[in-house]
Amino acid sequence: IMTLRRFTSALLAATLACSTALAQATPPAPAGPELTLEQCIARALERNFTLEIGRYAPAIAKDSIEIAQAGYQPQLSITGATGENSSPGFDSRSSNLRVGITQELYTGTTLSASSRLDRSSSDPFTVGALNPAYDADLTLSARQSLLRGFGTAINRANLDRAKIGLDRANLDLKATALDVIQDTENAYYNLAYAREQLTVRNFSYALAQRLFDEAKIRRDTGVATNLDVLQAEVGVANARRNVLLAEQSAKDRQDALLGLLGQFQPDETLGSVRFADVTETTPVFASSFQMAKQHQPDYLSSAAAIEQLKLDLKTAKDDSRPDLTVGAALGLSGTNGSGQDAFGDALDRQRNSWQVDFAFNYPWGQTSGKARYRQSLAGLSREQVRLKQLEQNIELQVRSAVRSVETNLESVKIAILAARLSEQQYELEKAKFDAGQSTSRRVLEAQDDLESARVSELQAKVSLHTAISGLHRIEGSSLQRYSVNLP
Numbered sequence: 001i002m003t004l005r006r007f008t009s010a011l012l013a014a015t016l017a018c019s020t021a022l023a024q025a026t027p028p029a030p031a032g033p034e035l036t037l038e039q040c041i042a043r044a045l046e047r048n049f050t051l052e053i054g055r056y057a058p059a060i061a062k063d064s065i066e067i068a069q070a071g072y073q074p075q076l077s078i079t080g081a082t083g084e085n086s087s088p089g090f091d092s093r094s095s096n097l098r099v100g101i102t103q104e105l106y107t108g109t110t111l112s113a114s115s116r117l118d119r120s121s122s123d124p125f126t127v128g129a130l131n132p133a134y135d136a137d138l139t140l141s142a143r144q145s146l147l148r149g150f151g152t153a154i155n156r157a158n159l160d161r162a163k164i165g166l167d168r169a170n171l172d173l174k175a176t177a178l179d180v181i182q183d184t185e186n187a188y189y190n191l192a193y194a195r196e197q198l199t200v201r202n203f204s205y206a207l208a209q210r211l212f213d214e215a216k217i218r219r220d221t222g223v224a225t226n227l228d229v230l231q232a233e234v235g236v237a238n239a240r241r242n243v244l245l246a247e248q249s250a251k252d253r254q255d256a257l258l259g260l261l262g263q264f265q266p267d268e269t270l271g272s273v274r275f276a277d278v279t280e281t282t283p284v285f286a287s288s289f290q291m292a293k294q295h296q297p298d299y300l301s302s303a304a305a306i307e308q309l310k311l312d313l314k315t316a317k318d319d320s321r322p323d324l325t326v327g328a329a330l331g332l333s334g335t336n337g338s339g340q341d342a343f344g345d346a347l348d349r350q351r352n353s354w355q356v357d358f359a360f361n362y363p364w365g366q367t368s369g370k371a372r373y374r375q376s377l378a379g380l381s382r383e384q385v386r387l388k389q390l391e392q393n394i395e396l397q398v399r400s401a402v403r404s405v406e407t408n409l410e411s412v413k414i415a416i417l418a419a420r421l422s423e424q425q426y427e428l429e430k431a432k433f434d435a436g437q438s439t440s441r442r443v444l445e446a447q448d449d450l451e452s453a454r455v456s457e458l459q460a461k462v463s464l465h466t467a468i469s470g471l472h473r474i475e476g477s478s479l480q481r482y483s484v485n486l487p
Contacts, residue, residue, distance in 0.1 A: 035271035037188050040261060041482050044184045045177060047262025054176040061162070061169035068159040075102045092122040106152040108145035115139070117339050130335070136342035137333035147324045154318045157311045164308050168301045174479065174486050175297035180260065181478040185469040187257040192273040193462045194253040197455055198246040204451040205239035208444070212236045215440050228440045235444045242451075275461050278412075278468070283405050288475050289398045295476030299394060302387045309380040316376040320369030322362040329355045394474065401471040408464035415453075415460035422446075422453035 045051060082095035100114030116139075121132035149155065212232035218224030254270055293299060331353045334345025363369065429446040432438035472478045479486065 033271045035273055037185065037273075037276060038482065040184050040188050040257065041181055041484075043261045044180050045484060048180050048260060049262065051173075051176055051180050052262075054173050057169040058166060058173055061166040064162040064165055065159065068162040071158075072104045072106060072155075076100075077102070090122065090124070092120065094118065094120045104155075106155045108149045108151060108155055110143045112141045112143075113139070117342070119339070130337045132337070133335060134337065134339045134342040135333065135335050136339065136346045137331055138343075138346055139329060139331040141327060141329035143325055143327035145323070145325050148318055148321045149323075153314060157315050161308050161311050164304050164311075168304045168308075170486065171297040171301040171304065174476075175301070177484065177486060178297065178473050178476060178478050181482065181484075182469050182473040184257070184260050186466055187253070187260050188273060189275065189462050189465040191250070191253040191257050191270070192275050193458050194246065194250040195273065196275075196458050198243070198250050200451055200454045200458070201239070201242045201246040204447060205236070205243050207447055208232070208235040208239040211440060211443060211447075223436065224440070231444060232440050235440075235447070275465070278409070278464060282409065283402045283471060285399060285402050288402060288471065289395055291475040291477055292394050292398055293391070295480075296394060296474065297476060299387075299390055302383070302390050306380065306383050306387060309376065309383050313373070313376040313380050316369075316373040320366050320373050322360065324358070324360050326358045327356070397474050398471075401467065401474050404467040405464070405471055408460065408467045411460045412457075412464050415457040419450075419453040419457045422450040426450040 077100045078098070080095070080097040082093075084091065084093045086092075096116065096118040098114060098116045100112060103111045105111065116135075116137050118135040119132055120135075144150075212229070212235065215224050215229045215232040219226060219229050257270065258268060332346045332349055332351070333353075334342045334348070334350040336342040336345050426443075426446040426449070429438055429443050433440065433443045469478075472481060478484075
């Protein structure tokens with residue numbers, strides 16, 4: 001009987017060794033050509049819906065600059081009229097045409113030049129009078145604000161605000177790009193984790209199936225009991241369930257990555273993905289914090305918003321002033337029997353005129369102007385406090401992100417050692433089982449421990465890459481790392 005048991009054990013050990021060798025010699029089929037993280041980032045930046053939507057903001061902001069400049073471009077005006085007045089025995093006709101151009105300057109000055117030509121005729125005509133008669137004039141005028149609206153700082157405020165708005169739109173686009181890069185990195189490594197986990201689950205399922213087959217042979221030879229077979233069968237069922245869940249997770253993670261890569265194609269299969277080797281050294285808080293203040297789009301956009309509010313404060317202060325303007329005009333006119341001769345007489349100073357005027361307006365009490373100034377001042381103070389709060393939050397986020405990277409670097413090392421230990425413990429327990437010194441239950445427990453250790457190793461790698469990606473997002477350095485150029 002002992003000889004038969006030893007022969008059976010030896011036969012089972014040989015069978016297991018052959019099946020293990022066969023499993024190692026036949027690796028799972030790859031998902032396709034390797035898909036690198038850099039390829040995913042490039043595709044996401046080109047086709048991602050969120051980023052595509054965000055690209056419209058700078059274009060809209062750029063047009064706002066042209067709108068602000070339009071008020072200081074020359075304005076051409078042309079007006080004309082013609083009419084007739086009839087009464088018994090007398091008819092008169094008249095027409096006029098006026099052409100003018102106006103230019104607003106950033107100093108608060110308004111320059112105007114205009115020319116008018118009037119034509120009149122009557123029937124019957126008066127003896128000795130021009131019929132038709134042409135009146136022409138040339139007028140130059142200027143008007144200058146002395147209090148409200150005086151100076152380039154005030155008159156360029158809207159234009160400067162629009163330019164800062166373009167800068168903020170570009171910063172918002174960069175923030176969106178950083179978010180897309182971070183989301184793509186996390187989705188890529190989550191897919192790598194899900195596929196590696198599926199490989200681990202399939203390996204555990206193969207081990208459970210071999211243990212089940214071996215338990216049935218042992219039972220048939222009288223070495224094992226029905227309980228051993230049932231335990232092994234339950235182990236196969238649990239392993240199969242884990243495989244199904246891992247397959248579902250891998251498909252879900254692939255869909256999540258496809259969604260970030262742009263136009264979603266449900267039938268597309270992504271190539272093989274893998275965990276990149278981590279070559280980064282332990283981050284230093286001081287340098288990461290300094291980088292965040294220099295490149296963080298959210299922080300820079302908040303600082304730019306303060307500059308916009310300073311312009312609003314200047315405008316509000318200017319609006320609370322009285323309105324005092326002075327103007328001057330010079331006109332030349334002439335009358336003749338033709339339009340050309342009438343303009344000639346005007347240029348020869350047949351008749352000339354000039355005028356100087358002023359206008360003063362002061363809303364009594366300036367209640368609304370003062371209230372708008374206080375609102376602008378409060379809004380500026382609020383944004384300055386918010387910028388300090390944002391700087392503090394960035395500092396806290398950088399500290400947390402640096403600690404997370406440090407912790408996960410060590411966690412990966414520990415997880416790798418734990419996986420090696422579990423693998424050796426499983427091999428030892430399986431060898432004892434083959435020699436008849438252990439039970440199938442203990443082998444299954446060792447197998448579960450090995451599977452958990454390998455999955456924990458994968459989770460540690462995902463956590464590390466996620467922590468590194470989060471730190472790069474806070475630093476605002478992801479664009480430089482992937483050589484991405486944005487406005």
